[in-house]
Amino acid sequence: MTILIKNAKIVDPANKLKIYGDILIANGVIExxxxxxxxxxxxxxxxxxxxxxxxxxxxxVHLRDPGQEYKEDIITGCEAAACGGVTCLAAMPNTSPTSDNVEIIQYILNKAQSANSRVYPVAAITKGLKGEELTDFAELKKTGVIAFTDDGRPVESASVMRNALFLAQKVGSLILSHSEDLTLAGGIMNEGVVSQNLVVKATPNAAEDVAVAREIALSASTSCPMHICHVSSKNALKLIRTAKNDGVQVTCETGPHYFTFTDEQLYKRDADFRMNPPLRAEEDRQELLKAIADGTIDAIATDHAPHSPEDKADFEKAPNGVVGMQTSLSASYTALVKSNLISMDRLVELMCLNPAKILKLPYGTLSVGAPADMVLFDENAEWVVRTEELAGKSHNTPFKNMKLYGKVVATVCRGEIVFDSLK
Ligand SMILES: [Zn+2]
Structure with missing residues (x-):
């Protein structure tokens, strides 16, 4: 299919391009x-x-497939991705069974061939996410895995994590760290004034800070790169900023919910505001905004984690996690660009170019010859998030009923239109 896009404002920081012009797509590439x-x-x-x-x-992204297809599956998750402008996603391995072997990875890759977004599986660091025995990094990498993580759980043993860093570097892959000290964790929300008022078990920032400090020490001492997932705490950001200045090969991501909301939202006693790490205090949110603006934060990722309404019904007993792919661009645009904190160029770096670079994927750019994955975004649109209008099987979003600025109007993936609100 050939697609000709006329008179667009083209934002492509990889080529330092910000022009009004046309884009021709043919044979799956930017022609x-x-x-x-x-x-x-x-x-x-x-x-x-x-x-x-x-x-x-x-x-x-958690696609819940195999094992929990009542929450989401590879096809429906990628439908939500396309609606949100996500043309490439990294699928986390806490599936059931765990994505720790070649057969599961092949199952994911096969099913994803017909999906509306490119799916890159991330394999578990340790078998069964148990934190003990490393998976077969070389075989998994050969099968198509792009990174390794035990996300959902930390790798508790520093020694096991150190070995994982060496092995990932050896096979040319990357470790993504879910940084959480389990001896400090276990609460249902952030520890602070709100948790005291609600009288619920809470987790302090230190659970994240201690773990991030360990990961930095391991990365620095091995000279192996490491990526820190979903950073939410003020002091973790300060540690990462210092580490980067010292030349440690550490990168990090945060999610739109962390720089949009604080733990005050939990007064609603609504489990759609519960995720791990939890929404933090206003001073943490302010530090996140600062770290986004100064480059400490490399990427914005959603930690898309679908759960059914039944799963999320009980505020205190519900599992952690929120969906986010369909709202991430609008929510980030609203909080960061509309508010004049950063430019549209920087937002494209955070959501497209940098994650592609970190994962060594050929996306995030509109270079001639690059894969034709692109989004048409209406910066002037305003919309209210209605859960019943969202794609995907689960709609557990903290952005529900919120007015957002900017909307994805069309998405092209592999040179084909996979979402189209223009017709
Ligand atoms: Zn995690």
Whole structure:
């Protein structure tokens, strides 16, 4: 299929490009970028007033498949991805059974072939996420795994994590760390004034800070790169900032819910505001905004974690996690660009270019010859998040009923239109 996009505001920080112009897509790649492209395309889109940007690379997604397909599956998860402009995602291994062997990875890759987004499986660091025996990194990498993590759980043994770092480097892959000290964790929300008022068991920031400090020490002492998932705490950010200044090869991500909300939301006693790590205090949120602006935070990822309404019914007993792929671009645009904290270029770096670089994937750019994964985004749109209108099987979003600015109007993945609200 050939697609000609006319008169778009093109934002492509990889090429330092910010122009008004046309994009021609053919044979699954970006064929041409420039002014006044003339071509007899299968589809011509007048993108006057719209922003054309690379597709989002979401490096932290739980697709629940295999094992919990009542919450989400690979196909429905990728439908939600396409609606949110996510054209490439990293699928976390806490499936059932665990994605710790070649057969499960092949199952995911096969099923994802017909999905609306590219799916890159992340394999478990340890067999069964038990924190003991390392998986077969070399075989898994050969099968198509792009990184390793025990996400959902930390690797408790520093020694096991150290060995994992060496092995990941040896096979040319990356460790993604779920940084949490379990001896300090176990609460249902952030420890602070709100948890005291609600009289519920809470987890202090230190559970994250202690674990992030250990990961930095391991990365520094081995000279192996490490990526820290879902950073939410003020002091963890300060540790990461210092480590980066010292030349430690550490990168990190945060999620839109952390820089949009605080633990005050928990007064609603609604489990759709519960995730791990938890929503923190306003001073943590402010530090996140600062770290996004100064470059300490490399990427925005959703930690998309679908749960059914039944699973989320009880505020205190519900599992952690929120969905996010369909709202991440609008929520980030609202909190960061609309508020004039960062530019649209920087947002594209955070959501497209940097995650692709961290995972060594050829996306996040509109370079001529690059895979044709892109989004048309209407920066002037306003919309209210209605859960009944969201794609995917589960709609446990903290952004429900919230007014957001900017909306994805079309998504192209592998050169095909996978989401289209223009017709
Ligand atoms: Zn995690």
């Amino acid at each position: 041409k970028v420039g002014a006044d492209i003339v071509c007899d395309a299968d589809r011509v889109i007048n993108a006057d007033g719209m922003t054309a940007m690379p597709g989002l690379v979401d490096m932290h």
